[in-house]
Amino acid sequence: MAAEILIAPSILSSDFSRLGEEIAAVDRAGADWIHLDVMDGHFVPNITFGPPIVAAVRKASVKFFDAHLMIEPADPYLDAFAEAGCEGITVHAEACRHLDRTLQRIRALGCKAGVALNPATSETAIEHVLDRLDLVLVMTVNPGFGGQSFIPAMLEKVARVRAMIGTRDIRLQVDGGVSPETIGDLARAGADCFVAGSAIYRGGSEAAYRQNIEALRAAVVA
Ligand SMILES: O=C(CO)[C@@H](O)[C@H](O)COP(=O)(O)O
Numbered sequence: 001m002a003a004e005i006l007i008a009p010s011i012l013s014s015d016f017s018r019l020g021e022e023i024a025a026v027d028r029a030g031a032d033w034i035h036l037d038v039m040d041g042h043f044v045p046n047i048t049f050g051p052p053i054v055a056a057v058r059k060a061s062v063k064f065f066d067a068h069l070m071i072e073p074a075d076p077y078l079d080a081f082a083e084a085g086c087e088g089i090t091v092h093a094e095a096c097r098h099l100d101r102t103l104q105r106i107r108a109l110g111c112k113a114g115v116a117l118n119p120a121t122s123e124t125a126i127e128h129v130l131d132r133l134d135l136v137l138v139m140t141v142n143p144g145f146g147g148q149s150f151i152p153a154m155l156e157k158v159a160r161v162r163a164m165i166g167t168r169d170i171r172l173q174v175d176g177g178v179s180p181e182t183i184g185d186l187a188r189a190g191a192d193c194f195v196a197g198s199a200i201y202r203g204g205s206e207a208a209y210r211q212n213i214e215a216l217r218a219a220v221v222a
Pocket residue numbers: 010012013037068141142143144145146147148175176177178195196197198199
């Protein structure tokens with residue numbers, strides 16, 4: 001049976017001056033997960049926030065906190081993100097020298113373990129850790145910024161990753177340029193967890209966020 005579709009708003013596109021309210025708003029508007037984009041200005045050319053901010057906004061929602069660590073190294077910060085309230089921690093394959101060890105640590109902390117792949121990284125980079133994974137994140141833009149255009153070549157990669165996952169209980173997440181125009185193709189290629197920033201946070205109100213989330217869900221099944 002196909003996995004339930006999950007919609008995870010990326011708070012990168014929210015109004016950071018009201019971050020707690022913006023998280024609560026997408027929660028009430030129908031988000032399944034809250035996606036937290038952590039950037040270090042080194043692995044990616046942008047800087048966002050770290051564990052203290054995650055801990056501060058944890059009370060804004062009881063939904064699954066899905067942290068996407070675009071940081072290198074990631075290992076020294078895993079415990080702090082888990083303590084801050086992240087329930088899923090996704091690291092980049094490109095940023096982890098000992099990926100197998102990193103994933104073991106994430107699970108030992110009681111979190112779901114994920115690996116993200118940049119557009120240029122082959123899925124073969126995660127063949128050896130499939131049994132340590134709860135989620136694979138196929139980046140469909142080059143990480144660092146919201147509002148970029150979806151890279152069409154990633155559709156075939158999503159299909160290849162879906163085939164690799166086989167019958168394992170692993171979520172296939174996509175992130176970057178996810179919109180009502182692209183989500184249907186991504187779902188047909190095998191994605192089941194959709195991160196969207198600008199397509200959800202446009203409109204600036206809870207009512208708009210609800211409409212935007214509903215439009216994404218409708219386009220998956222169209
Ligand atoms: O991780 C990232 C960017 O690095 C994403 O989560 C973006 O924030 C997605 O933004 P949109 O492409 O949906 O606007």
